[in-house]
Amino acid sequence: MDIWNQLLGGFVTAGTPINLLWAFVGCALGTAIGVLPGLGPAVTVAMLLPITAQVEPTASMIFFAGIYYGAMYGGSTTSILLNTPGETGTMVTALEGFKMAKSGRAGAALATSAIGSFVAGTIATILVTLFAPVVAEFAVKLGPPEYFMLMMLAFTTVSAVLGKSTLRGLTALFIGLAIGLVGLDQISGQVRYTGGVPEFMDGIEVVLVAVGLFAVGECLYTALYEGRSEQQMNRMGSVHMTKAEWKRSWPAWLRGTALGFPFGTIPAGGSEIPTFLSYGLERKLSKHPHEFGTVGAIEGVAGPEAANNSSVTATLVPLLTLGIPTSVTAAILLSALQNYGINAGPQLFQTSSTLVWALIASLYIGNVMLLVLNLPLVGLWVKLLKIPRPQLYAGILIFATVGVYGMRQSAFDLFLMLGIGLVGVAMRRFDFPTAPVIVGMILGPLAEAQMRNGLSIGEGKWSVFVERPMSMVLLCIVVAVLVLPRLMALLRRVRAAG
Numbered sequence: 001m002d003i004w005n006q007l008l009g010g011f012v013t014a015g016t017p018i019n020l021l022w023a024f025v026g027c028a029l030g031t032a033i034g035v036l037p038g039l040g041p042a043v044t045v046a047m048l049l050p051i052t053a054q055v056e057p058t059a060s061m062i063f064f065a066g067i068y069y070g071a072m073y074g075g076s077t078t079s080i081l082l083n084t085p086g087e088t089g090t091m092v093t094a095l096e097g098f099k100m101a102k103s104g105r106a107g108a109a110l111a112t113s114a115i116g117s118f119v120a121g122t123i124a125t126i127l128v129t130l131f132a133p134v135v136a137e138f139a140v141k142l143g144p145p146e147y148f149m150l151m152m153l154a155f156t157t158v159s160a161v162l163g164k165s166t167l168r169g170l171t172a173l174f175i176g177l178a179i180g181l182v183g184l185d186q187i188s189g190q191v192r193y194t195g196g197v198p199e200f201m202d203g204i205e206v207v208l209v210a211v212g213l214f215a216v217g218e219c220l221y222t223a224l225y226e227g228r229s230e231q232q233m234n235r236m237g238s239v240h241m242t243k244a245e246w247k248r249s250w251p252a253w254l255r256g257t258a259l260g261f262p263f264g265t266i267p268a269g270g271s272e273i274p275t276f277l278s279y280g281l282e283r284k285l286s287k288h289p290h291e292f293g294t295v296g297a298i299e300g301v302a303g304p305e306a307a308n309n310s311s312v313t314a315t316l317v318p319l320l321t322l323g324i325p326t327s328v329t330a331a332i333l334l335s336a337l338q339n340y341g342i343n344a345g346p347q348l349f350q351t352s353s354t355l356v357w358a359l360i361a362s363l364y365i366g367n368v369m370l371l372v373l374n375l376p377l378v379g380l381w382v383k384l385l386k387i388p389r390p391q392l393y394a395g396i397l398i399f400a401t402v403g404v405y406g407m408r409q410s411a412f413d414l415f416l417m418l419g420i421g422l423v424g425v426a427m428r429r430f431d432f433p434t435a436p437v438i439v440g441m442i443l444g445p446l447a448e449a450q451m452r453n454g455l456s457i458g459e460g461k462w463s464v465f466v467e468r469p470m471s472m473v474l475l476c477i478v479v480a481v482l483v484l485p486r487l488m489a490l491l492r493r494v495r496a497a498g
Helices: 002-014 017-035 040-053 057-082 088-102 106-139 144-161 166-180 206-225 243-264 272-285 299-314 316-322 328-339 353-386 389-408 411-429 435-457 469-497
Strands: none
Touching: 002 017, 002 057, 002 106, 002 353, 017 040, 017 057, 017 353, 040 057, 040 328, 057 088, 057 106, 057 299, 057 328, 057 353, 057 389, 088 106, 088 206, 088 272, 088 299, 088 435, 106 243, 106 299, 106 316, 106 353, 144 272, 144 435, 144 469, 166 435, 206 389, 206 411, 206 435, 243 272, 243 299, 272 299, 272 435, 299 316, 316 328, 316 353, 389 411
16 A cells, blocks of 8 residues: 555656646646657757756656657657658558558557557556566576677567568678677777778668668658659548557557567567567467558557557656666666766665655646547548648658658768668668668667677677577577477478479
Protein backbone atom coordinates (compact mmCIF):
# COMPACT_ATOMS: atom_id res chain seq x y z
CA MET A 1 0.00 0.00 0.00
CA ASP A 2 2.99 2.28 0.60
CA ILE A 3 3.71 2.48 -3.15
CA TRP A 4 0.12 3.50 -3.91
CA ASN A 5 0.15 6.16 -1.17
CA GLN A 6 3.38 7.59 -2.57
CA LEU A 7 1.96 7.50 -6.13
CA LEU A 8 -1.17 9.29 -4.91
CA GLY A 9 1.07 11.95 -3.36
CA GLY A 10 2.86 12.16 -6.73
CA PHE A 11 -0.46 12.82 -8.49
CA VAL A 12 -1.22 15.59 -6.00
CA THR A 13 2.13 17.25 -6.78
CA ALA A 14 2.00 16.67 -10.57
CA GLY A 15 -1.65 17.78 -10.67
CA THR A 16 -1.00 21.35 -9.55
CA PRO A 17 -1.88 23.89 -12.28
CA ILE A 18 1.74 24.97 -12.87
CA ASN A 19 3.03 21.38 -13.17
CA LEU A 20 0.12 20.44 -15.49
CA LEU A 21 1.05 23.43 -17.65
CA TRP A 22 4.71 22.32 -17.80
CA ALA A 23 3.59 18.78 -18.72
CA PHE A 24 1.33 20.07 -21.50
CA VAL A 25 4.01 22.39 -22.94
CA GLY A 26 6.56 19.56 -22.81
CA CYS A 27 4.22 17.10 -24.58
CA ALA A 28 3.24 19.62 -27.28
CA LEU A 29 6.85 20.70 -27.85
CA GLY A 30 8.01 17.07 -27.90
CA THR A 31 5.39 16.14 -30.51
CA ALA A 32 6.52 19.02 -32.74
CA ILE A 33 10.18 18.04 -32.29
CA GLY A 34 9.45 14.40 -33.15
CA VAL A 35 8.08 15.56 -36.50
CA LEU A 36 11.33 17.41 -37.38
CA PRO A 37 14.14 15.09 -38.55
CA GLY A 38 17.51 15.88 -37.01
CA LEU A 39 16.45 17.85 -33.93
CA GLY A 40 15.36 15.12 -31.51
CA PRO A 41 14.58 15.19 -27.76
CA ALA A 42 18.23 14.96 -26.65
CA VAL A 43 19.27 18.14 -28.49
CA THR A 44 16.13 19.97 -27.32
CA VAL A 45 16.52 19.02 -23.65
CA ALA A 46 20.21 19.97 -23.85
CA MET A 47 19.32 23.39 -25.32
CA LEU A 48 16.73 23.96 -22.59
CA LEU A 49 18.96 22.87 -19.67
CA PRO A 50 19.62 26.51 -18.66
CA ILE A 51 15.99 26.76 -17.45
CA THR A 52 17.04 24.57 -14.49
CA ALA A 53 18.51 27.76 -12.99
CA GLN A 54 15.05 29.39 -12.91
CA VAL A 55 12.49 26.56 -12.53
CA GLU A 56 12.05 24.34 -9.49
CA PRO A 57 13.26 20.70 -9.91
CA THR A 58 9.94 18.86 -10.10
CA ALA A 59 8.46 21.18 -12.74
CA SER A 60 11.56 21.07 -14.97
CA MET A 61 11.86 17.25 -14.81
CA ILE A 62 8.15 16.91 -15.69
CA PHE A 63 8.76 19.32 -18.61
CA PHE A 64 11.82 17.41 -19.88
CA ALA A 65 10.05 14.04 -19.54
CA GLY A 66 7.13 15.44 -21.57
CA ILE A 67 9.52 16.45 -24.35
CA TYR A 68 11.12 12.99 -24.28
CA TYR A 69 8.05 10.82 -24.76
CA GLY A 70 6.22 13.49 -26.79
CA ALA A 71 9.00 13.25 -29.39
CA MET A 72 8.40 9.51 -29.67
CA TYR A 73 4.72 10.15 -30.46
CA GLY A 74 5.53 12.88 -33.01
CA GLY A 75 8.21 10.93 -34.83
CA SER A 76 5.67 8.42 -36.10
CA THR A 77 3.63 11.10 -37.93
CA THR A 78 6.17 11.92 -40.64
CA SER A 79 7.32 8.28 -40.77
CA ILE A 80 3.79 7.22 -41.75
CA LEU A 81 2.82 10.14 -43.98
CA LEU A 82 6.09 11.12 -45.66
CA ASN A 83 8.47 8.16 -45.11
CA THR A 84 10.69 10.59 -43.17
CA PRO A 85 11.50 9.28 -39.66
CA GLY A 86 11.83 12.11 -37.16
CA GLU A 87 13.55 9.80 -34.67
CA THR A 88 15.65 6.63 -35.01
CA GLY A 89 13.06 4.77 -32.90
CA THR A 90 10.34 5.44 -35.51
CA MET A 91 12.26 4.16 -38.54
CA VAL A 92 10.49 0.80 -38.42
CA THR A 93 7.11 2.55 -38.38
CA ALA A 94 7.95 3.95 -41.83
CA LEU A 95 8.26 0.45 -43.32
CA GLU A 96 4.55 -0.40 -43.10
CA GLY A 97 3.05 2.96 -42.11
CA PHE A 98 4.08 4.65 -45.37
CA LYS A 99 2.76 1.70 -47.39
CA MET A 100 -0.57 2.08 -45.55
CA ALA A 101 -0.61 5.82 -46.32
CA LYS A 102 0.00 5.17 -50.02
CA SER A 103 -2.90 2.71 -50.08
CA GLY A 104 -5.31 5.21 -48.49
CA ARG A 105 -5.09 3.96 -44.87
CA ALA A 106 -3.04 6.75 -43.30
CA GLY A 107 -5.78 7.48 -40.73
CA ALA A 108 -5.76 3.91 -39.41
CA ALA A 109 -1.95 3.89 -39.26
CA LEU A 110 -1.84 7.16 -37.29
CA ALA A 111 -4.64 5.99 -34.99
CA THR A 112 -3.02 2.62 -34.17
CA SER A 113 0.27 4.47 -33.61
CA ALA A 114 -1.28 6.98 -31.17
CA ILE A 115 -3.41 4.42 -29.28
CA GLY A 116 -0.57 1.85 -29.24
CA SER A 117 1.79 4.47 -27.82
CA PHE A 118 -0.77 5.31 -25.12
CA VAL A 119 -1.36 1.63 -24.21
CA ALA A 120 2.36 0.83 -24.13
CA GLY A 121 3.26 4.00 -22.26
CA THR A 122 0.59 3.39 -19.61
CA ILE A 123 1.48 -0.30 -19.07
CA ALA A 124 5.20 0.54 -18.96
CA THR A 125 4.53 3.31 -16.42
CA ILE A 126 2.63 0.84 -14.22
CA LEU A 127 5.61 -1.53 -14.48
CA VAL A 128 7.99 1.32 -13.59
CA THR A 129 5.81 2.05 -10.56
CA LEU A 130 5.74 -1.57 -9.37
CA PHE A 131 8.98 -3.18 -10.46
CA ALA A 132 11.63 -0.47 -10.96
CA PRO A 133 14.11 -1.75 -8.34
CA VAL A 134 13.56 -5.43 -9.29
CA VAL A 135 14.08 -4.94 -13.05
CA ALA A 136 17.14 -2.74 -12.52
CA GLU A 137 18.65 -5.36 -10.19
CA PHE A 138 18.28 -8.02 -12.93
CA ALA A 139 19.52 -5.73 -15.72
CA VAL A 140 22.71 -4.81 -13.88
CA LYS A 141 23.71 -8.51 -13.82
CA LEU A 142 24.03 -8.63 -17.62
CA GLY A 143 27.58 -8.23 -18.86
CA PRO A 144 29.25 -7.51 -22.22
CA PRO A 145 28.83 -11.11 -23.54
CA GLU A 146 25.05 -10.92 -23.00
CA TYR A 147 24.81 -7.47 -24.61
CA PHE A 148 26.82 -8.67 -27.61
CA MET A 149 24.51 -11.66 -28.09
CA LEU A 150 21.43 -9.42 -27.79
CA MET A 151 22.80 -7.35 -30.66
CA MET A 152 23.62 -10.46 -32.69
CA LEU A 153 19.98 -11.48 -32.20
CA ALA A 154 18.86 -8.08 -33.52
CA PHE A 155 21.19 -8.41 -36.54
CA THR A 156 20.00 -11.89 -37.53
CA THR A 157 16.31 -11.22 -36.88
CA VAL A 158 16.24 -8.04 -38.93
CA SER A 159 18.27 -9.47 -41.80
CA ALA A 160 16.15 -12.62 -41.93
CA VAL A 161 12.72 -10.95 -41.99
CA LEU A 162 13.27 -7.76 -44.01
CA GLY A 163 13.27 -8.04 -47.78
CA LYS A 164 12.55 -11.04 -49.95
CA SER A 165 16.06 -12.47 -49.67
CA THR A 166 18.12 -13.18 -46.54
CA LEU A 167 21.29 -12.64 -48.59
CA ARG A 168 20.14 -9.15 -49.61
CA GLY A 169 19.15 -8.42 -46.02
CA LEU A 170 22.63 -9.44 -44.80
CA THR A 171 24.26 -7.38 -47.56
CA ALA A 172 22.33 -4.30 -46.43
CA LEU A 173 23.28 -5.07 -42.81
CA PHE A 174 27.00 -5.21 -43.68
CA ILE A 175 26.73 -1.88 -45.52
CA GLY A 176 25.34 -0.41 -42.27
CA LEU A 177 28.06 -2.06 -40.19
CA ALA A 178 30.72 -0.57 -42.49
CA ILE A 179 29.21 2.94 -42.21
CA GLY A 180 29.02 2.56 -38.41
CA LEU A 181 32.78 1.88 -38.19
CA VAL A 182 33.73 5.19 -39.82
CA GLY A 183 35.36 7.67 -37.43
CA LEU A 184 37.16 7.20 -34.13
CA ASP A 185 37.54 3.74 -32.58
CA GLN A 186 35.48 3.85 -29.37
CA ILE A 187 38.08 2.01 -27.30
CA SER A 188 41.51 2.90 -28.75
CA GLY A 189 40.63 6.33 -30.19
CA GLN A 190 42.29 5.37 -33.49
CA VAL A 191 40.99 7.14 -36.63
CA ARG A 192 39.70 4.63 -39.18
CA TYR A 193 37.98 4.45 -42.57
CA THR A 194 37.72 8.24 -42.97
CA GLY A 195 39.62 8.36 -46.29
CA GLY A 196 41.35 11.50 -45.08
CA VAL A 197 38.05 13.43 -44.94
CA PRO A 198 38.04 15.45 -41.68
CA GLU A 199 34.20 15.59 -41.59
CA PHE A 200 34.18 11.80 -41.07
CA MET A 201 36.23 12.05 -37.86
CA ASP A 202 33.09 12.20 -35.69
CA GLY A 203 31.42 9.42 -37.66
CA ILE A 204 28.33 9.64 -39.86
CA GLU A 205 25.08 10.78 -38.22
CA VAL A 206 22.39 8.08 -38.01
CA VAL A 207 19.58 10.56 -38.67
CA LEU A 208 21.42 11.83 -41.76
CA VAL A 209 21.62 8.29 -43.18
CA ALA A 210 18.00 7.58 -42.25
CA VAL A 211 16.73 10.77 -43.91
CA GLY A 212 18.92 10.09 -46.98
CA LEU A 213 17.80 6.47 -47.40
CA PHE A 214 14.13 6.92 -46.57
CA ALA A 215 13.06 10.47 -47.46
CA VAL A 216 15.52 11.56 -50.17
CA GLY A 217 15.62 8.03 -51.63
CA GLU A 218 11.82 7.98 -51.83
CA CYS A 219 11.66 11.37 -53.56
CA LEU A 220 14.39 10.57 -56.09
CA TYR A 221 12.98 7.09 -56.80
CA THR A 222 9.55 8.57 -57.46
CA ALA A 223 11.01 11.25 -59.76
CA LEU A 224 13.14 8.75 -61.69
CA TYR A 225 10.85 5.72 -61.96
CA GLU A 226 7.30 6.73 -61.08
CA GLY A 227 7.18 10.31 -62.37
CA ARG A 228 4.85 9.47 -65.25
CA SER A 229 2.74 6.91 -63.45
CA GLU A 230 -0.82 7.67 -62.47
CA GLN A 231 -0.45 6.24 -58.96
CA GLN A 232 -1.67 8.74 -56.38
CA MET A 233 -0.83 9.12 -52.71
CA ASN A 234 -3.76 11.35 -51.94
CA ARG A 235 -6.51 8.77 -51.67
CA MET A 236 -8.26 9.64 -48.43
CA GLY A 237 -9.55 6.73 -46.39
CA SER A 238 -11.22 6.72 -42.98
CA VAL A 239 -9.38 8.47 -40.16
CA HIS A 240 -10.65 5.77 -37.76
CA MET A 241 -9.72 2.12 -37.28
CA THR A 242 -12.19 -0.55 -38.35
CA LYS A 243 -13.27 -3.37 -36.04
CA ALA A 244 -10.90 -5.76 -37.88
CA GLU A 245 -8.00 -3.33 -37.46
CA TRP A 246 -8.69 -3.05 -33.73
CA LYS A 247 -8.70 -6.84 -33.51
CA ARG A 248 -5.36 -7.05 -35.31
CA SER A 249 -3.76 -4.17 -33.38
CA TRP A 250 -4.33 -4.96 -29.72
CA PRO A 251 -2.25 -8.20 -29.56
CA ALA A 252 0.56 -6.36 -31.39
CA TRP A 253 0.37 -3.53 -28.82
CA LEU A 254 0.73 -5.98 -25.95
CA ARG A 255 3.57 -7.94 -27.60
CA GLY A 256 5.39 -4.70 -28.46
CA THR A 257 5.05 -3.46 -24.88
CA ALA A 258 6.41 -6.75 -23.51
CA LEU A 259 9.39 -6.58 -25.90
CA GLY A 260 10.18 -2.90 -25.38
CA PHE A 261 10.18 -2.65 -21.58
CA PRO A 262 13.17 -4.94 -20.82
CA PHE A 263 15.28 -3.24 -23.51
CA GLY A 264 14.64 0.19 -22.03
CA THR A 265 16.25 -0.94 -18.77
CA ILE A 266 19.57 -2.01 -20.34
CA PRO A 267 22.17 -0.05 -22.34
CA ALA A 268 21.79 -2.18 -25.48
CA GLY A 269 21.00 0.31 -28.22
CA GLY A 270 17.88 2.15 -27.01
CA SER A 271 14.51 1.64 -28.68
CA GLU A 272 15.92 0.51 -32.04
CA ILE A 273 16.43 -3.17 -31.13
CA PRO A 274 12.93 -3.82 -29.68
CA THR A 275 11.21 -1.99 -32.56
CA PHE A 276 13.00 -4.10 -35.16
CA LEU A 277 12.46 -7.29 -33.13
CA SER A 278 8.78 -6.40 -32.76
CA TYR A 279 8.48 -5.89 -36.51
CA GLY A 280 10.11 -9.27 -37.14
CA LEU A 281 7.82 -10.97 -34.61
CA GLU A 282 4.66 -9.42 -36.08
CA ARG A 283 5.71 -10.44 -39.57
CA LYS A 284 6.23 -14.04 -38.43
CA LEU A 285 2.94 -14.24 -36.48
CA SER A 286 0.68 -12.31 -38.87
CA LYS A 287 -2.23 -14.04 -40.56
CA HIS A 288 -1.85 -11.49 -43.38
CA PRO A 289 1.84 -11.85 -44.38
CA HIS A 290 1.07 -10.79 -47.96
CA GLU A 291 0.31 -7.24 -46.71
CA PHE A 292 3.85 -6.70 -45.36
CA GLY A 293 5.90 -4.64 -47.81
CA THR A 294 2.99 -4.29 -50.25
CA VAL A 295 -0.16 -2.47 -49.09
CA GLY A 296 1.06 -2.17 -45.49
CA ALA A 297 0.15 -4.36 -42.50
CA ILE A 298 -1.30 -2.59 -39.46
CA GLU A 299 0.52 -4.98 -37.08
CA GLY A 300 3.80 -3.68 -38.54
CA VAL A 301 2.89 -0.21 -37.20
CA ALA A 302 1.15 -1.19 -33.95
CA GLY A 303 3.87 -3.51 -32.57
CA PRO A 304 6.96 -1.35 -33.18
CA GLU A 305 5.23 1.84 -31.97
CA ALA A 306 4.25 0.10 -28.71
CA ALA A 307 7.79 -1.30 -28.34
CA ASN A 308 9.26 2.17 -28.92
CA ASN A 309 7.15 3.93 -26.27
CA SER A 310 7.45 1.09 -23.76
CA SER A 311 11.24 1.20 -24.14
CA VAL A 312 11.36 4.99 -23.73
CA THR A 313 9.32 4.85 -20.50
CA ALA A 314 11.48 2.00 -19.16
CA THR A 315 14.67 4.11 -19.39
CA LEU A 316 13.50 5.75 -16.14
CA VAL A 317 14.06 2.47 -14.25
CA PRO A 318 17.89 2.38 -14.34
CA LEU A 319 18.06 6.21 -14.40
CA LEU A 320 16.16 6.66 -11.13
CA THR A 321 17.20 3.50 -9.25
CA LEU A 322 20.85 3.14 -10.32
CA GLY A 323 21.76 6.51 -11.82
CA ILE A 324 22.57 4.71 -15.11
CA PRO A 325 21.28 6.43 -18.28
CA THR A 326 20.50 3.96 -21.09
CA SER A 327 19.94 6.58 -23.81
CA VAL A 328 21.38 9.97 -24.78
CA THR A 329 18.26 11.80 -23.59
CA ALA A 330 18.34 9.91 -20.28
CA ALA A 331 21.97 11.02 -19.84
CA ILE A 332 20.92 14.67 -20.31
CA LEU A 333 18.04 14.18 -17.83
CA LEU A 334 20.66 12.87 -15.39
CA SER A 335 22.74 16.04 -15.88
CA ALA A 336 19.57 18.10 -15.25
CA LEU A 337 19.14 16.32 -11.90
CA GLN A 338 22.80 16.97 -11.08
CA ASN A 339 22.29 20.68 -11.84
CA TYR A 340 19.93 20.70 -8.85
CA GLY A 341 22.47 18.83 -6.71
CA ILE A 342 20.32 15.66 -6.81
CA ASN A 343 22.18 12.36 -7.22
CA ALA A 344 20.20 9.64 -8.98
CA GLY A 345 20.65 6.16 -7.52
CA PRO A 346 19.26 3.73 -4.92
CA GLN A 347 18.88 6.52 -2.33
CA LEU A 348 16.89 8.82 -4.63
CA PHE A 349 13.53 7.30 -3.61
CA GLN A 350 14.32 8.26 0.00
CA THR A 351 16.10 11.62 -0.45
CA SER A 352 13.87 13.08 -3.20
CA SER A 353 10.74 10.94 -3.04
CA THR A 354 8.41 13.88 -3.85
CA LEU A 355 10.21 14.57 -7.12
CA VAL A 356 10.43 10.89 -8.14
CA TRP A 357 6.77 10.09 -7.54
CA ALA A 358 5.60 13.35 -9.13
CA LEU A 359 7.70 12.44 -12.20
CA ILE A 360 6.17 8.94 -12.35
CA ALA A 361 2.66 10.39 -11.89
CA SER A 362 3.37 12.89 -14.70
CA LEU A 363 3.97 9.95 -17.06
CA TYR A 364 0.36 8.81 -16.57
CA ILE A 365 -0.88 12.39 -17.08
CA GLY A 366 1.40 12.95 -20.09
CA ASN A 367 0.20 9.79 -21.82
CA VAL A 368 -3.41 10.98 -21.60
CA MET A 369 -2.40 14.46 -22.79
CA LEU A 370 -0.59 13.01 -25.81
CA LEU A 371 -3.56 10.84 -26.73
CA VAL A 372 -5.88 13.86 -26.48
CA LEU A 373 -3.41 15.94 -28.51
CA ASN A 374 -2.78 13.35 -31.22
CA LEU A 375 -6.07 11.54 -31.94
CA PRO A 376 -8.08 14.67 -32.92
CA LEU A 377 -5.20 15.73 -35.19
CA VAL A 378 -5.22 12.47 -37.21
CA GLY A 379 -7.64 13.94 -39.78
CA LEU A 380 -5.55 17.11 -40.02
CA TRP A 381 -2.30 15.19 -40.56
CA VAL A 382 -3.88 12.95 -43.21
CA LYS A 383 -4.79 16.07 -45.21
CA LEU A 384 -1.07 16.39 -45.95
CA LEU A 385 -1.61 13.60 -48.48
CA LYS A 386 -4.01 15.78 -50.47
CA ILE A 387 -1.04 17.90 -51.57
CA PRO A 388 -0.14 17.03 -55.21
CA ARG A 389 2.84 14.70 -55.41
CA PRO A 390 5.38 17.06 -57.05
CA GLN A 391 4.81 19.76 -54.43
CA LEU A 392 4.68 17.19 -51.61
CA TYR A 393 8.00 15.62 -52.54
CA ALA A 394 9.60 19.04 -53.08
CA GLY A 395 8.43 19.93 -49.56
CA ILE A 396 9.89 16.68 -48.16
CA LEU A 397 13.28 17.49 -49.75
CA ILE A 398 13.25 21.00 -48.25
CA PHE A 399 12.14 19.58 -44.88
CA ALA A 400 14.93 16.95 -44.96
CA THR A 401 17.56 19.50 -46.04
CA VAL A 402 16.69 21.92 -43.22
CA GLY A 403 16.64 19.09 -40.66
CA VAL A 404 20.01 17.64 -41.69
CA TYR A 405 21.71 21.05 -42.04
CA GLY A 406 20.39 22.02 -38.60
CA MET A 407 22.28 19.14 -36.94
CA ARG A 408 25.83 20.42 -37.54
CA GLN A 409 25.38 23.42 -39.90
CA SER A 410 27.55 21.57 -42.42
CA ALA A 411 27.17 21.82 -46.20
CA PHE A 412 29.17 18.58 -46.44
CA ASP A 413 26.30 16.78 -44.66
CA LEU A 414 23.90 17.92 -47.40
CA PHE A 415 26.07 16.45 -50.18
CA LEU A 416 26.46 13.27 -48.13
CA MET A 417 22.67 13.09 -47.63
CA LEU A 418 22.14 13.37 -51.40
CA GLY A 419 24.76 10.67 -52.07
CA ILE A 420 23.08 8.36 -49.55
CA GLY A 421 19.74 9.17 -51.21
CA LEU A 422 21.15 7.88 -54.52
CA VAL A 423 22.31 4.71 -52.74
CA GLY A 424 18.74 4.40 -51.42
CA VAL A 425 17.39 4.68 -54.98
CA ALA A 426 19.74 1.89 -56.15
CA MET A 427 18.72 -0.31 -53.19
CA ARG A 428 15.04 0.17 -53.96
CA ARG A 429 15.59 -0.40 -57.65
CA PHE A 430 17.28 -3.77 -57.03
CA ASP A 431 15.04 -4.77 -54.10
CA PHE A 432 17.54 -4.46 -51.24
CA PRO A 433 15.89 -3.62 -47.87
CA THR A 434 17.10 -0.32 -46.38
CA ALA A 435 16.21 -0.93 -42.71
CA PRO A 436 19.15 -3.33 -41.99
CA VAL A 437 21.54 -0.52 -43.01
CA ILE A 438 20.23 1.57 -40.11
CA VAL A 439 20.35 -1.38 -37.68
CA GLY A 440 23.95 -2.16 -38.63
CA MET A 441 24.95 1.47 -38.35
CA ILE A 442 23.40 2.03 -34.91
CA LEU A 443 24.28 -1.27 -33.29
CA GLY A 444 27.56 -2.07 -35.09
CA PRO A 445 29.80 0.17 -32.94
CA LEU A 446 27.94 -0.92 -29.77
CA ALA A 447 28.28 -4.60 -30.68
CA GLU A 448 31.99 -4.14 -31.43
CA ALA A 449 32.63 -2.47 -28.07
CA GLN A 450 30.68 -5.17 -26.17
CA MET A 451 32.49 -7.95 -28.10
CA ARG A 452 35.88 -6.50 -27.24
CA ASN A 453 34.89 -5.98 -23.60
CA GLY A 454 33.60 -9.57 -23.51
CA LEU A 455 36.88 -10.89 -24.90
CA SER A 456 38.75 -8.85 -22.28
CA ILE A 457 36.68 -10.52 -19.55
CA GLY A 458 37.43 -13.95 -21.11
CA GLU A 459 41.17 -13.11 -21.42
CA GLY A 460 40.97 -13.31 -25.21
CA LYS A 461 38.99 -16.59 -25.31
CA TRP A 462 35.86 -16.71 -27.49
CA SER A 463 34.48 -19.42 -25.17
CA VAL A 464 33.33 -16.61 -22.83
CA PHE A 465 30.24 -16.25 -25.07
CA VAL A 466 29.12 -19.85 -24.46
CA GLU A 467 30.25 -20.29 -20.84
CA ARG A 468 27.75 -17.78 -19.41
CA PRO A 469 24.18 -19.22 -19.25
CA MET A 470 22.27 -16.15 -20.49
CA SER A 471 24.76 -15.57 -23.32
CA MET A 472 24.47 -19.24 -24.33
CA VAL A 473 20.66 -19.06 -24.40
CA LEU A 474 20.78 -15.98 -26.65
CA LEU A 475 23.32 -17.69 -28.95
CA CYS A 476 20.97 -20.68 -29.30
CA ILE A 477 18.11 -18.31 -30.24
CA VAL A 478 20.34 -16.65 -32.88
CA VAL A 479 21.18 -20.05 -34.39
CA ALA A 480 17.49 -21.05 -34.30
CA VAL A 481 16.47 -17.84 -36.13
CA LEU A 482 18.95 -18.63 -38.91
CA VAL A 483 18.50 -22.42 -39.15
CA LEU A 484 14.88 -23.25 -38.26
CA PRO A 485 13.16 -21.44 -41.18
CA ARG A 486 15.43 -23.27 -43.64
CA LEU A 487 14.82 -26.64 -41.96
CA MET A 488 11.06 -26.04 -42.07
CA ALA A 489 11.24 -25.09 -45.76
CA LEU A 490 13.32 -28.21 -46.49
CA LEU A 491 10.80 -30.42 -44.65
CA ARG A 492 7.92 -28.86 -46.63
CA ARG A 493 9.73 -29.55 -49.90
CA VAL A 494 10.41 -33.17 -48.87
CA ARG A 495 6.76 -33.70 -47.92
CA ALA A 496 5.59 -32.09 -51.17
CA ALA A 497 7.92 -34.35 -53.16
CA GLY A 498 6.77 -37.39 -51.19
